[in-house]
Amino acid sequence: MIAATIRSSLRPSVARSVLPSTRHLSTSLPRLSNPSAAATASIGSYENILVSQPASGVTLITLNRPKALNALNSALFRELNDATEAADADPSVSAIVLTGSEKAFAAGADIKEMKDVEYAHAYKTNFLGHWTKLTTIKKPIIAAVSGFALGGGCELAMMCDIILAAPTAQFGQPEINLGVIPGAGGTQRLTKAVGKSVAMEMNLTGRFIGADEAAQRGLVSRVVTEGSVVDEAVKVGSIIAKKSQIAIQAAKEGVNASFELSLQEGTRFERRLFHSLFATKDQKEGMAAFAEKRKPSFKNE
Template sequence: MKRAPVLIEKHGNVTLLRLASENPLNPLTDELVDALGDALGRIDADDAVHATVITGSEKAFAAGADIVAMSALDYAEAFRRDYVGRNWDRIRAHRKPLIAAVQGYALGGGCELAMMCDIVIAADDATFGQPEVKLGIVPGAGGTQRLPRAAGKSLAMQMCLSGASISAQQALACGLASRVVARERLVAEALDMAGSIARHSLPVLMAIKEAVGRSFESSLSDGLLFERRLFQAGFALRDQKEGMAAFLQKRTPEFLNK
């Protein structure tokens, strides 16, 4: 029996999604990306889940797109099918915190998928790259847009124009990753971080994610106004009352996610 391309594990109010293609390099086929989008859609609708970790195999987080499928496309079909838009946009639209736990290769679409997550934790053997130029194509899932925002223009240009990869330590130094850990501790560290996030109020977590995301897509003045309105709206939450009361009473808050 063919196994599911995405394996789902529940860890309290955290979900672990493991990319599990039969190919250990985890090529991002339509089937895998559809399954990932479906899983994230269910998580978005599940109030019991506050944060999600996405990881891959021991060999690769994801080593790129499905080259076999892409090689058969022409422009008309790619445009008509909205290739790398139709199902990838479902991942981008996910509203809850996402942590990428990257081990091995994160190349092309794999690097782009990691950058779609809110936090990237890298194993010490992780490799990040946008090698599409070697195939005669432009990155198609955010490589030319998210990478400059994460790593700066010069390094993004170097990676996209040469196709050269960078190490986990380089990713940490440039801001592409927030932490580098030993590979045997990767998933445990990511789950620990997700757990520390997931104990907080879900509507507040979602609002913070939305506000930080807005900072990349608006002017500073518009972003500050958006943030201020979310801050002010937060005073309508029961969790705001509980959080501040718990602080004043020197106890742990018991959030109701309302």
């Protein structure tokens, strides 16, 4: 949840060991290798994010608070929730890519916004509750992570459906260094991703893990070549956009249900989803195309 400014949220020894490796990273927004493929203007009017459509069926949302290493605050999350809900409702959009800058996906929560919050206010207002609205989006969200994904930034990445990481990516939950613990899933989603022992160490010590270890532990799908993480995320989104969107939504729902249901309940739920797809035109088209040795033409019906 909390790691607004890296130096203030880490012990000096940790800060020294982490920051030098990123000195030469640009704070500029990640660049697509084919700029002409991206929309030249941001979609919508936002102050803390940029929204574009770099490929057919794919919306790209870029966190845009570079001076604050994309520290997360209420204003940013209001815009992020608005943009993702708009993409979710847009029939021309099939997948969403979420990214930050080359130096920081998001370095954590904005400490200035929360340092004076009192318990009664936090409890009555369900403080940080709106951060998890991302998990209600039906369309797939792909996180393209470069640089720091710490505290709330790590939690934000874990709310996405797929995480692709650049070699520079570092993940961590250093809230313990501020006398608190994560508040947006850092003790829950992280444990389900990497297991109890690793999650416990990260939460109790504030230790970061790099991209390779994150992939090894199952926190990220894979590590991609330096400078190409956004390109690769857009490619994955484009692949998803060519599938039956009814089946895509069902697959996402099924995988997510596995975190809440027992194996018996989960497989029963999966079968119900599987059976329901036989009522769609896309199922008929997909199986007919396979039998006829041609590419399917899905209508999302």
